[in-house]
Amino acid sequence: xxxxxxxxxxxxxxLSPTQAGRLAAWQALPAADASLPLAQGxxxxxxxxxxxxxxxxxxxxxxxxxxxxxxRIDLNDGLDIVLQQDxxxxxxxxxxxxxxxxxQRDGVPPADALLTFLEYLxxxxxxxxxxxxxxxxxxKALKRHLGLRFEHPWSDLAYMxxxxxxxxxxxxxxxxxxxxxxxxxxFARHSALADALATAELLLALGPRMRHRQIDCFRKxxxxxxxxxxxxxxxxxx
Amino acid sequence: MTAPQALVAATxxxxxxxxxxxxxxRAHLAWMIERSKLGYYARGEVVASPDAGEARxxxxxxxxxxxxxxxxxxxxxxxxxxxxxxxECFPLGALLSRRNVNSTYKAGEDTFCYELAADDFRxxxxxxxxxxxxxxxxxxxxxxxxxxxxxxxxxxxxSEQQSMxxxxxxxxxxxxxxxxxxxxxxxxxxxMNELGIGSMVAVDADKRPLGIFTLHDVLKRVTLPGLxxxxxxxxxxxxxxxxxxxxxxxxxxxxxxxxxxxxHVLVEETxxxxxxxxxxxxxxxxxxxxxQLSGMIRKAENLDSLIHAAADIRQLAHxxxxxGVTAExxxxxxxxxxxxxxxRIIELxxxxxxxxxxxxxCWLALGSEGRLEQTLNTDQDNGILFAVPDGRxxxxxxxxxxxxxxxxxxxxxxxxxxxxxxxxxxxxxKWCLSLAEWKxxxxxxxxxxxxxxxxxxxIFFDFRPLFGAEHLAEELRDWLxxxxxxxxxxxxxxxxxxxxxxxxxxxxxDFVTGDGHTIDLKLNGITPFVDATRIYCLxxxxxxxxxxxxxxxxxxxxxxxxxxxxAYGDAFLFIQLLRLRLHHEQCQLGQPLxxxxxxxxxxxxxxxxxxxxxxxxxxxxxxxxxxxxV
Numbered sequence: 001x002x003x004x005x006x007x008x009x010x011x012x013x014x015l016s017p018t019q020a021g022r023l024a025a026w027q028a029l030p031a032a033d034a035s036l037p038l039a040q041g042x043x044x045x046x047x048x049x050x051x052x053x054x055x056x057x058x059x060x061x062x063x064x065x066x067x068x069x070x071x072r073i074d075l076n077d078g079l080d081i082v083l084q085q086d087x088x089x090x091x092x093x094x095x096x097x098x099x100x101x102x103x104q105r106d107g108v109p110p111a112d113a114l115l116t117f118l119e120y121l122x123x124x125x126x127x128x129x130x131x132x133x134x135x136x137x138x139x140k141a142l143k144r145h146l147g148l149r150f151e152h153p154w155s156d157l158a159y160m161x162x163x164x165x166x167x168x169x170x171x172x173x174x175x176x177x178x179x180x181x182x183x184x185x186x187f188a189r190h191s192a193l194a195d196a197l198a199t200a201e202l203l204l205a206l207g208p209r210m211r212h213r214q215i216d217c218f219r220k221x222x223x224x225x226x227x228x229x230x231x232x233x234x235x236x237x238x
Numbered sequence: 239m240t241a242p243q244a245l246v247a248a249t250x251x252x253x254x255x256x257x258x259x260x261x262x263x264r265a266h267l268a269w270m271i272e273r274s275k276l277g278y279y280a281r282g283e284v285v286a287s288p289d290a291g292e293a294r295x296x297x298x299x300x301x302x303x304x305x306x307x308x309x310x311x312x313x314x315x316x317x318x319x320x321x322x323x324x325x326e327c328f329p330l331g332a333l334l335s336r337r338n339v340n341s342t343y344k345a346g347e348d349t350f351c352y353e354l355a356a357d358d359f360r361x362x363x364x365x366x367x368x369x370x371x372x373x374x375x376x377x378x379x380x381x382x383x384x385x386x387x388x389x390x391x392x393x394x395x396x397s398e399q400q401s402m403x404x405x406x407x408x409x410x411x412x413x414x415x416x417x418x419x420x421x422x423x424x425x426x427x428x429x430m431n432e433l434g435i436g437s438m439v440a441v442d443a444d445k446r447p448l449g450i451f452t453l454h455d456v457l458k459r460v461t462l463p464g465l466x467x468x469x470x471x472x473x474x475x476x477x478x479x480x481x482x483x484x485x486x487x488x489x490x491x492x493x494x495x496x497x498x499x500x501x502h503v504l505v506e507e508t509x510x511x512x513x514x515x516x517x518x519x520x521x522x523x524x525x526x527x528x529x530q531l532s533g534m535i536r537k538a539e540n541l542d543s544l545i546h547a548a549a550d551i552r553q554l555a556h557x558x559x560x561x562g563v564t565a566e567x568x569x570x571x572x573x574x575x576x577x578x579x580x581x582r583i584i585e586l587x588x589x590x591x592x593x594x595x596x597x598x599x600c601w602l603a604l605g606s607e608g609r610l611e612q613t614l615n616t617d618q619d620n621g622i623l624f625a626v627p628d629g630r631x632x633x634x635x636x637x638x639x640x641x642x643x644x645x646x647x648x649x650x651x652x653x654x655x656x657x658x659x660x661x662x663x664x665x666x667x668k669w670c671l672s673l674a675e676w677k678x679x680x681x682x683x684x685x686x687x688x689x690x691x692x693x694x695x696x697i698f699f700d701f702r703p704l705f706g707a708e709h710l711a712e713e714l715r716d717w718l719x720x721x722x723x724x725x726x727x728x729x730x731x732x733x734x735x736x737x738x739x740x741x742x743x744x745x746x747x748d749f750v751t752g753d754g755h756t757i758d759l760k761l762n763g764i765t766p767f768v769d770a771t772r773i774y775c776l777x778x779x780x781x782x783x784x785x786x787x788x789x790x791x792x793x794x795x796x797x798x799x800x801x802x803x804x805a806y807g808d809a810f811l812f813i814q815l816l817r818l819r820l821h822h823e824q825c826q827l828g829q830p831l832x833x834x835x836x837x838x839x840x841x842x843x844x845x846x847x848x849x850x851x852x853x854x855x856x857x858x859x860x861x862x863x864x865x866x867x868v
Contacts, residue, residue: 072353073276075249080242182348183301187248198243201350204278204329 004133005169019111023146026118032125034219037072038210041126041218043162047195049099051085060141061085063100063117064192065201067172068123069136073200079120082107083141107127110145112225118142121152125218129175129199131156144151155222157202158228163228164209178202246271249352249414253298257843258372266366274352275419276300279345286329286343292330293339293530296359301325302349306318306341309572321346321849330373330656333359402632406505407484414504416441417471419448423460424467426451434828437502439479440471446672452502463657477852480528483589484513493514510841526541535578540586541649544579546652551575552614556822562815564814566786573610576655576844577603580620583649584705587642594642597635599624601705605661608700609768610784614821614831617656618647619697623676632672639670662697684721692735699772700783715781722776729777733866736769737859741852759820760833763813763848764857767806770862772837784812802857816840 007081013022032041047176060083074232081129082099084107094100103110117138128134129155161178162169172178179186179198182205188194215221249271255258259267279285285297297304302323314777322328327420330593332339333356354362363370415433420438424439430453437452451459459465460472477641480494481504491503495517505513530553535547549743555572580601588595591771606612622639643664651657664670671679680698683691699718722728741762757763770789775781780791786807793803821831839847864866 006433064242071277073275075245075274075352076272078242078245080244108602184350185301188244191244193242193244194248201276201278204276204350205280205348208280208283209279 013111013145015146016109019146020049020116023148024114024124026115029123030151032123032218034125034222035217037216038207038218038221041070042077042122043068043127043218044121044124045127045196045200045204046134046138047128047189047192047199048134048139049112049192053133057065058137059083059085060110060137061104062192063113063138064194065117065120066193066196068127068200068203071204073204074198076191078196079117081113083110083113083115084108095130104152110141114142123152125222126152126154127157127199127203128154129157129178129195131158131203153218153222155218157199159225159228160221161202161206162232163224164206164213175199175202200219249274249399251456252300253325253569253844258368259325261368261372262366263368266324266362266369268364270354270358270362271352273358274298274354277351277353278349279349281345282345283345284342285345285349285351285685286339288338289341291338292336293329293470294356296327296333297329297351298327298354300350300352302351304328304351305344305346307344323846326846332540334373350676360636397531403801405485405487406482406513409488409491409515409519410484410505413560414439414511414514414699416511417457418443418470419475420470421469422468423465423474426471427456427460427467436516438471439504439514440475441511447479447481447504447506449477450502450504454501476730479504483507488515493861517524525836526852532575532578535582537577538582538586541583541652544582544649546801548579548655552580552654552825555614555818556825559822565811565818566677567819569611569814572606572614573612574658576607576612576616579653580646580650583653585644587645589648591642593638594634597624597638598627598707598710599639600707600710601664602701602711603704605697606700607704608702609766610702610782611764613814613817614825618650618658619662619807620647620704621698621701622664622671623630623661623707623714624642624670624672625707625710626672626674632675635672636670640665640667646654673710673714676804677717679723680714684725687728687731692732695732695737696769696772699776702783718776719781723779729773730866730868732769732773732776733868735864736766736773737863737868738766739769739861741766741855742852756834756836757848758833759813759817759835763855764817764850765811766859767813768860773862773866805854806858809851812851816844816848 042170044065044067046063046066047106048060049062050058050060063079065079067074069077076170084102085104108116126135130179135150135152135154142148142150157178161172165172168178168181172181173200176186176189179202184198184201185206186194186198210216210221215224246268251272253267258693277412279302286293286295288494291546299322301324304326306322306328306625309592327341328343329341331337343540363373365497405859415429415435416439417429419442421440430436430438436454437450438519440448441452442448449472450472455474455476460467467475468781478633482494484505484507486505494503495501501517503512503515505515531547531550534550535544538544538547551572554575559568576751580603582706584601593785600623602621602623604621607619622643624632624635626635629824647663647665662669683695694739699722701711701714739761742757767789770783771785771792774792774796775788778795780788783789789798789803789807790811794799798806816835817833820833820835824831840848
């Protein structure tokens with residue numbers, strides 16, 4: 001059945017009228033202004049936990065997110081949601097993110113969880129460390145459970161950080177490297193929410209260098225990320 | 239909007255490591271966290287400043303360091319006067335009184351702060367009594383908490399050590415120092431000397447004790463027989479030492495020692511050496527009472543018993559620290575007992591010296607003894623003030639008094655009060671004077687002061703009668719109180735001198751001056767208070783010598799607010815308490831007593847109060863600087 005579905009395109013997702021209404025309301029929201037100054041906008045910093053690192057096979061288990069509003073992390077504007085799983089991820093994986101079998105089964109039904117995420121997000125720009133992974137996991141889940149093609153603006157701290165701190169490129173690669181460099185703690189590594197908070201703190205810590213280079217709005221942050229991505233891709237220079 | 243529970247919980251866990259958040263109800267804290275934003279400040283960035291208008295934000299440092307700096311007009315190289323760390327919050331005064339902040343707050347390193355809007359801050363004040371209490375009575379509160387911590391620590395240590403029914407496992411202090419049986423004696427003796435230990439135990443490869451050698455054995459087994467120091471330890475040690483298991487009780491060890499005439503017993507568990515108990519360890523288990531001790535001193539018939547009493551005074555000081563006696567009471571008790579001890583020494587010497595008995599004199603306590611602020615490492619500062627009978631001259635009386643004073647100085651030294659390096663002692667002819675000569679000396683200092691005179695003033699002007707004709711000392715004090723306010727140049731010079739010694743700005747690595755990453759609690763902490771209060775009292779003709787007493791007396795004429803006076807006193811006492819604890823720990827470890835403390839060894843609460851205390855010292859100095867235009 002699955003391979004057929006894949007062959008003939010996604011089947012129409014069955015949403016309840018309420019769910020369909022919530023999705024339509026989100027879709028109707030105006031897009032965020034990408035030229036809004038950093039100190040005035042709202043950014044959502046996100047991190048996901050999944051059943052594994054294979055974006056094709058593994059499933060989204062949890063989303064953690066925290067908003068940076070007017071240049072400050074708003075502790076009251078966060079999201080920490082576990083998606084209900086029909087199949088609990090294997091033990092080795094549970095050991096990494098710490099979301100046990102019961103918690104996985106007790107999670108929020110995926111469609112509702114994802115709608116909650118969208119409503120929390122609004123149309124505000126997304127930030128993450130290694131967007132490719134987070135974006136793929138979220139997009140796949142949105143496609144599967146809401147039938148939504150998720151084309152949302154992202155920027156990636158995994159590229160912005162080395163672009164701003166060229167002198168640290170050889171020392172800092174992972175999120176841990178960068179947060180350690182800035183002395184940023186993490187109250188529970190591999191919890192989506194804690195990692196999102198650490199990523200948000202990293203974003204604030206990049207602030208002075210960004211100001212120095214007049215990177216003062218989301219568009220410029222995204223440009224910085226994309227330029228760095230091109231420059232460091234294996235095809236660069238060819 | 240919601241705050242994720244995991245985030246609130248993690249923030250709560252973090253904040254409850256600090257005061258006052260550890261005292262607040264969790265619901266109130268959660269309320270606060272839900273309303274907080276998290277801001278970031280790069281090193282050097284301004285967080286709050288006086289020209290930003292009324293303070294609108296309450297900051298709690300999540301990580302990093304914030305420096306408070308005085309306004310730009312007076313800002314100089316040492317403009318930093320406040321240093322705040324993780325878990326500390328600011329600005330309290332400005333928020334409470336709805337005004338601008340007084341200082342510029344800058345990030346000393348990359349810093350994250352939780353930020354709460356002023357309205358929420360005020361709501362929290364209404365909601366949480368613990369928070370309200372903290373914000374309005376901050377120093378007093380911190381001190382109270384620190385005292386509780388100290389008490390808890392010491393109560394634990396004394397209840398463990400108090401009784402002769404404690405198991406030996408609780409009495410053993412350290413890992414025993416051991417050597418191999420074939421170690422040459424030279425090496426063993428050198429090690430014992432270096433570590434300042436009284437005994438050495440030889441063990442085999444399995445840590446089984448083979449024999450013991452103590453300092454007591456040196457005379458008979460090494461020195462007198464002229465032993466070749468290459469001789470192996472095994473040939474000199476007492477083999478097959480007596481051992482007891484760790485669960486044996488202290489009095490059993492005492493019995494073994496009494497029966498065999500040993501000074502040490504080894505503690506052994508399943509064939510392995512666990513520790514060593516000395517006679518001294520057991521002796522210190524017996525508590526000494528204040529009344530009993532003063533009785534002992536009064537009845538002492540010879541120097542030997544006074545030497546014992548002096549050791550007991552130190553032991554008593556420890557027990558009192560344990561009971562949470564305040565620094566003020568404790569230093570006064572130490573001073574009182576030391577007074578008694580000195581008085582008894584003088585009485586004994588008088589009995590043996592008929593010529594001195596004929597002289598009407600007063601023994602003067604100077605320096606910290608004069609201020610009733612003695613700690614455990616005070617060297618002697620004393621002098622004699624005598625009356626000159628008709629028909630004799632001062633020089634002749636001095637001839638009588640000097641040898642008498644010398645014997646007293648030496649006896650005091652034997653009791654553990656080292657002779658004064660600067661020769662500020664009654665046996666020095668310069669400090670064994672008649673009333674007229676003292677007035678003359680003081681007069682020269684005040685009206686023709688040179689640098690040495692300024693230094694002497696800080697020791698001698700704190701004089702207090704300790705024995706004998708008190709009316710002579712009173713007359714000198716009255717004279718000084720009348721004369722000292724007359725020369726403002728002298729007071730100005732004293733202020734200049736006092737302000738050369740600045741309390742450290744903070745206690746982070748960068749700010750600590752002084753050798754080996756230490757803070758000198760006496761020089762940097764106590765002296766600024768002592769110096770400033772002395773100057774004000776001399777200026778206003780006030781007669782107190784004790785620093786707290788001086789603060790109380792000067793509050794009126796100086797228009798000090800009750801709060802300020804209290805804060806100075808609390809700060810001074812806290813530093814004294816830290817000093818006493820430091821000395822006590824050094825005593826226990828058998829180390830020489832110093833006033834130097836490594837800030838990294840202080841617990842978070844103490845280090846925070848110490849910084850606050852230094853801040854008070856700087857505040858008092860700023861006032862002194864302004865009043866005397868330094």
